[in-house]
Amino acid sequence: MAAVGARWHHVWVGTETGILKGVNLQRKQAANFTAAGQPRREEAVSALCWGPGGETQILVGCADKTVRYFSTEEGRFQGHKHCPGGEGTFRGLAQVDGTLITCVESGIVRVWRDSDKEASPNPLLELSVGPGVCRMRQDPAHPHVVATGGKENALKVWDLQGSEEPVFRAKNVRNDWLDLRVPIWDQDIQFLPESQKLVTCTGYHQVRVYDPASPQRRPVLQATYGEYPLTAMTLTPGSNSVIVGNTHGQLAEIDLRQGRLLGCLKGLAGSVRGLQCHPSKPLLASCGLDRVLRVHRIRNPRGLEHKDEPQEPQETKQASPEDTETDELWASLEAAAKRKLPDLEPPSEALQTRRRKKQRPGSTST
Amino acid sequence: MAKAGDKSDSKGKKGVKRKATAEEPQEAAVAEDGATESGAQPPKAAAFPPGFSISEIKNKQRRHLMFTRWKQQQRKEKLAIKKKLKKEREALGDKAPPKPVPKTIDNQRVYDETIVDPNDEEVAYDEATDEFASYFNRQTSPKILITTSDRPHGRTVRLCEQLSTVIPNSHVYYRRGLALKKIIPQCISRDFTDLIVINEDRKTPNGLILSHLPSGPTAHFKMSSVRLRKEIKRRGKDPTEHVPEIILNNFTTRLGHSVGRMFASLFPHNPQFIGRQVATFHNQRDYIFFRFHRYIFKSEKKVGIQELGPRFTLKLRSLQKGTFDSKYGEYEWVHKPREMDTSRRKFHL
Numbered sequence: 001m002a003a004v005g006a007r008w009h010h011v012w013v014g015t016e017t018g019i020l021k022g023v024n025l026q027r028k029q030a031a032n033f034t035a036a037g038q039p040r041r042e043e044a045v046s047a048l049c050w051g052p053g054g055e056t057q058i059l060v061g062c063a064d065k066t067v068r069y070f071s072t073e074e075g076r077f078q079g080h081k082h083c084p085g086g087e088g089t090f091r092g093l094a095q096v097d098g099t100l101i102t103c104v105e106s107g108i109v110r111v112w113r114d115s116d117k118e119a120s121p122n123p124l125l126e127l128s129v130g131p132g133v134c135r136m137r138q139d140p141a142h143p144h145v146v147a148t149g150g151k152e153n154a155l156k157v158w159d160l161q162g163s164e165e166p167v168f169r170a171k172n173v174r175n176d177w178l179d180l181r182v183p184i185w186d187q188d189i190q191f192l193p194e195s196q197k198l199v200t201c202t203g204y205h206q207v208r209v210y211d212p213a214s215p216q217r218r219p220v221l222q223a224t225y226g227e228y229p230l231t232a233m234t235l236t237p238g239s240n241s242v243i244v245g246n247t248h249g250q251l252a253e254i255d256l257r258q259g260r261l262l263g264c265l266k267g268l269a270g271s272v273r274g275l276q277c278h279p280s281k282p283l284l285a286s287c288g289l290d291r292v293l294r295v296h297r298i299r300n301p302r303g304l305e306h307k308d309e310p311q312e313p314q315e316t317k318q319a320s321p322e323d324t325e326t327d328e329l330w331a332s333l334e335a336a337a338k339r340k341l342p343d344l345e346p347p348s349e350a351l352q353t354r355r356r357k358k359q360r361p362g363s364t365s366t
Numbered sequence: 367m368a369k370a371g372d373k374s375d376s377k378g379k380k381g382v383k384r385k386a387t388a389e390e391p392q393e394a395a396v397a398e399d400g401a402t403e404s405g406a407q408p409p410k411a412a413a414f415p416p417g418f419s420i421s422e423i424k425n426k427q428r429r430h431l432m433f434t435r436w437k438q439q440q441r442k443e444k445l446a447i448k449k450k451l452k453k454e455r456e457a458l459g460d461k462a463p464p465k466p467v468p469k470t471i472d473n474q475r476v477y478d479e480t481i482v483d484p485n486d487e488e489v490a491y492d493e494a495t496d497e498f499a500s501y502f503n504r505q506t507s508p509k510i511l512i513t514t515s516d517r518p519h520g521r522t523v524r525l526c527e528q529l530s531t532v533i534p535n536s537h538v539y540y541r542r543g544l545a546l547k548k549i550i551p552q553c554i555s556r557d558f559t560d561l562i563v564i565n566e567d568r569k570t571p572n573g574l575i576l577s578h579l580p581s582g583p584t585a586h587f588k589m590s591s592v593r594l595r596k597e598i599k600r601r602g603k604d605p606t607e608h609v610p611e612i613i614l615n616n617f618t619t620r621l622g623h624s625v626g627r628m629f630a631s632l633f634p635h636n637p638q639f640i641g642r643q644v645a646t647f648h649n650q651r652d653y654i655f656f657r658f659h660r661y662i663f664k665s666e667k668k669v670g671i672q673e674l675g676p677r678f679t680l681k682l683r684s685l686q687k688g689t690f691d692s693k694y695g696e697y698e699w700v701h702k703p704r705e706m707d708t709s710r711r712k713f714h715l
Contacts, residue, residue, distance in 0.1 A: 017492055032488075039491045203694065229694055247696045266705050271687070271696035289687060289698045291480070291620060309479045 009072070011285050012058060013274070013293055014045025020060060020070060023293055023308055030293075030308055035068050035077040043068075047093040049138075052114075059100070061090035067100060085110055085123070091150075092136025096143035099124060101160070103136035103148060111160060127164065129156060137189040147198055149186030155200055155210060170210050171217035188233040190242065192256075199256065201244045203229035207254055223259035225252050234275040234284065236298060243284060243298070245272025251286060253298065265296045267304050471651065476712040480619040489620065493627070497582035501559070501631040508632055510536035511553055512562045516543045519569040524594055526564060528676045532645060532658050533632055534609050536562075546575075546690050554579055560632055561690075564589070574680060576628060577690050583698065584690045585628055587654075587680040594676055602660050602672030608641020609634050610658070615648040621699050622649065622715040625682060643674070652713045654680040682715060 009022030009031065017039040023030045035043060044063040051057025051069065057078075058070040067090075068080040081100070088105025095101065100112045107130045110123035129136075133150035145167070149155040156166040173182050185203030192199060196213045197220070205226050208219035228246040235242055240256045249268030252261055270290030277284050282298040283305065295306040420436060423429040455462045467473070482489050493499075500506045512530055514522050518541070530536045546563065553561055558579055565573030571592050577584040595601060612633050617626035629647050642662060648655045658675030685699040686692070699714075706714065 017488070017495070019488070039488065041495045227693075231696070247694075248700050249697070249702075266702075269700055269702065269706070270698045289696060307479075 011276075011293065011295075012048065012072075013287055014048050014060060015039075016044045017041055018043030018045065018062065020045065020058070022072075025295060025306055025308075028306065028308065031075075033070065033075065033077065035080070044089075046089040047091065049093045049095065052095055052098065059093055059095060061093045061102065063089050065090075065104075067093065067102065081112065083110065083112060083123075085126070091133050092138075092146070092148070094136070094138035094143070094146060096138070096160075101136075101138065101146060103129070103133060103146075105131075105133055105150075107131050107133050107148075107150075107153070109136065109146070109148065109158070125160060127158060127160075129153070129158070129166075134185070134187050135189050137191065139191045141191070141193065147189045147191065149189050149200055151185045151203070152183065153186070154184055155186055155189065155198065157198070157212060168210070168212035169217065170219070173218055173222070185229070187229065187231055188244075190233055190235050192235065192240075199233065199235075199242055201230040201233045201242075203231075205230055205246065207233075207242065207244060207259075209256055221256065221259050223254055223261075225254060225261060226250055232272045232275040232286075234277045236277050236284075237280050237282065243275060243277065245275055245286060245288070247271040249288060249290065251275070251284075251296070263302055265298075265302060265304075267294050267296070267307070268292075471711060474711045476709060478619055478713070480621065482618065482620055482623055489623070493623065496624075496627075497578055497580070498627045498631050500580075502627075504635060506559055507634050508535060508559045509557060510560045510562060510632060511549075511558045512536055512538045512564070513541045513549075514563065514571075515565045516541055518564075518566050521569060521592070521594065522564055522566040522571045525571050525592060525676055525678075528595055529562070529564075531605055532610070532675045534607070534634055550577070550579070550689050571678075575690065576632075578628060578631065579689065581688060583624065583628065584686045584688070584695070585625060586683045586686070586692075588683055589678050589680055591679040592676065593678070595674070598673055598677065600673070602674050605643055605658065605660070605674045606641055608638040608643055609636065610641065610643040610645045611637040611639070613644060613646040613648070615646065615650075617647075617649050617715060619715060621682075621685065624685065624698070625654075625715060645675075649715050652681060652715045654682070654715070656680065 010025045011023045013021045013023065015021065018034060018041065019039050020033045021030050022033065034040075042062070042064045043066075045060055046063055047061035049059050051059050056071060056073050058072060060068045060070055060077075062068060065084055066080045066082050069078045070076070071078050083100075083102045086104035086106040086108030090102055091105055092103040092109075093101070095114065098114045100114045101109065102112065103109045107128050109127040109129055111125040112123050129148045130150070130153040132153045133148055134153075135150070136146055136148045139145040139147070144160045145157060146160065147155060147157045154172060155168075155170040157168040159167045172184055176182055183204060186200045187203050188201050190199045191197075192209075196211065198210045198212075199207065200210070201207050205224050205228060207223045207225065207230070209221040210217075211220045214220065225244060226246050226248070228248045228250070230244045230246045232245045233242055236253065241253050241262055242256060243251055243253045243265070245251045245268070249270050249272060251265040251268065251272065253263050253265070254260070255262050265284070265286075268286060268288050268290060269292075270288045272286060272288045274287045275284065277298070282300070284296045284298055285293065286296065287293045291309065293308040294304060297303050297305045420429060420432045423432060501508065510533055512526050512533075514526060518526075526538045530538045541563075546561075550561065560579055561575075561577040563575040563577075564571045565575065567573075572589055574587040574589045575584060576587070595604070610633065612630060614626045614630060617623060626647070626649075633645065641660075643658070643660050646655070646657045646659070648657070655677075656679070657673060657677050659671045659673050661669050661671045663669050682699075683701050684697055686695045686697045688695050701714075706712070
């Protein structure tokens with residue numbers, strides 16, 4: 001793993017065997033990085049997030065309650081921090097102002113001082129959000145605000161600088177037509193930019209939008225997709241839609257203005273574990289239990305851009321493309337892809353019908 | 367070589383026992399067209415209008431005869447070419463080019479990136495630490511529970527009984543309408559390692575669910591071509607209690623590896639070669655054929671086999687991580703016909 005080579009990875013994927021893989025889409029190569037040189041199942045990656053200072057550092061949350069620091073410039077792990085407390089794997093990882101926020105499955109959210117070389121045993125702040133947490137997400141606009149949700153654990157928004165009570169606590173929807181309580185299982189949360197709204201996707205195949213600014217604590221919008229639990233979600237660049245994936249490998253784009261299904265993406269055969277959209281280009285990277293990383297083009301036309309086979313059950317991902325150099329690389333990737341129509345307006349009616357799949361034989365090098 | 371269609375008489379028939387053969391020479395002389403040669407010569411393609419084909423002849427009998435004649439000609443030419451090639455081959459002797467291999471669908475298989483390289487360390491590590499590791503490290507030995515869907519009919523019940531003679535250390539239990547999710551914790555507490563459920567539809571078994579128990583993957587197969595023991599011709603006597611050997615053929619891709627390991631973990635580790643019994647799971651084009659044989663070595667190179675036991679064909683429908691939970695479980699692989707079956711040369715196992 002050459003030092004220069006580490007900078008050219010566009011997508012970072014964490015696996016269940018503890019290997020962090022950097023994938024270079026232009027050269028269609030993947031490089032493996034392990035902390036100890038050998039893959040170990042105890043180090044299964046459960047959460048990934050960018051470190052402070054641009055995209056030079058990645059924080060990797062492992063199953064043995066440690067957070068490892070990986071430098072993309074140097075291409076190696078630099079240190080680790082043991083974050084004990086609570087049971088279960090990490091469900092959320094975030095960093096703000098030199099501190100590290102971790103959330104484990106049993107509902108303990110802790111804020112640690114970010115001195116990565118020494119393990120400071122006491123957290124700065126500790127919150128209990130309730131058992132069965134499935135996701136904790138940080139608001140990119142307000143780094144001190146985090147949202148948590150899980151199985152039978154309703155969505156709560158916490159301000160870490162404020163009081164111990166949540167800023168916003170969501171209420172369950174009304175009983176259904178049989179007057180039975182609707183169960184709650186929030187699997188993934190995203191903050192919508194330029195507003196206070198949040199989107200969640202649930203294990204009961206619902207996508208819900210909450211608005212803390214409105215007096216209504218119940219979801220403002222609810223849409224359903226499919227029959228299987230939705231496991232991952234990502235926002236699309238620009239437009240008001242999200243892409244969700246379920247345990248059968250079905251990916252769908254859902255418009256949040258009306259709650260309509262815009263179109264589906266095909267290719268995945270296993271449960272979707274991680275989804276990430278490029279911040280500006282209409283590209284989506286998806287990974288799942290079928291051990292393949294796929295890059296999809298979301299519109300114009302919808303299809304598969306690239307497929308990479310790292311042979312490991314994949315868990316989480318991070319898409320990296322913010323440097324100017326990588327922007328050029330993404331641009332050349334687009335130029336190389338076959339495009340049918342040069343116009344840029346999204347043909348909304350055509351999206352439903354044109355589900356063309358363009359596949360390219362990806363090559364592996366591990 | 368076809369004759370003029372519109373006005374042709376029976377002169378076109380060569381070597382056909384027709385009463386017209388005697389009249390042919392005279393008819394040839396009398397022919398209006400003059401397009402034919404004298405009838406003594408075998409009638410060949412003389413001035414026919416170009417672009418003429420046998421199918422334009424309106425008279426069915428004549429058309430048929432012309433066609434059979436044409437076919438015989440083609441066959442003769444083909445034989446002649448073959449003979450010529452064979453002669454050339456013999457003449458060249460050792461320097462003859464190798465025989466061309468005929469194309470089959472298995473030959474033309476689309477290159478699959480997931481085919482496991484035997485030296486791949488990541489896959490080796492993954493397999494060394496997955497749910498079957500405790501079986502392959504000889505820490506656990508298999509104990510199988512075989513059951514069916516509710517209210518099975520005779521065929522399914524007999525298949526279960528025969529399967530339990532084939533798989534050692536297996537027990538058949540009647541499914542009294544119990545939910546699988548309730549059966550599974552009970553099995554785990556009684557140390558079962560695998561659960562097999564044979565699904566039945568309209569009195570024939572048509573599906574198989576194989577769940578590895580402590581926390582292992584669940585595979586759902588479509589089962590077809592089930593033959594019970596009495597339906598197998600020239601079979602041997604019933605299988606004995608000896609532990610059989612296992613053959614797993616052609617499980618090359620990563621998914622194939624997982625499925626192959628699932629099958630391997632059904633049987634105990636040390637086969638008893640005295641029993642001379644072997645169970646084969648042969649994968650070809652994504653169909654897995656199960657056979658159970660008894661073999662005997664007649665000499666060093668010659669083996670005789672007798673088929674015992676039931677035989678069936680399986681096709682993988684889905685592989686789910688975790689024990690049976692079809693609604694909320696996470697799937698490692700799901701068969702999607704409209705996406706995966708578009709090419710005849712692409713296989714997944």
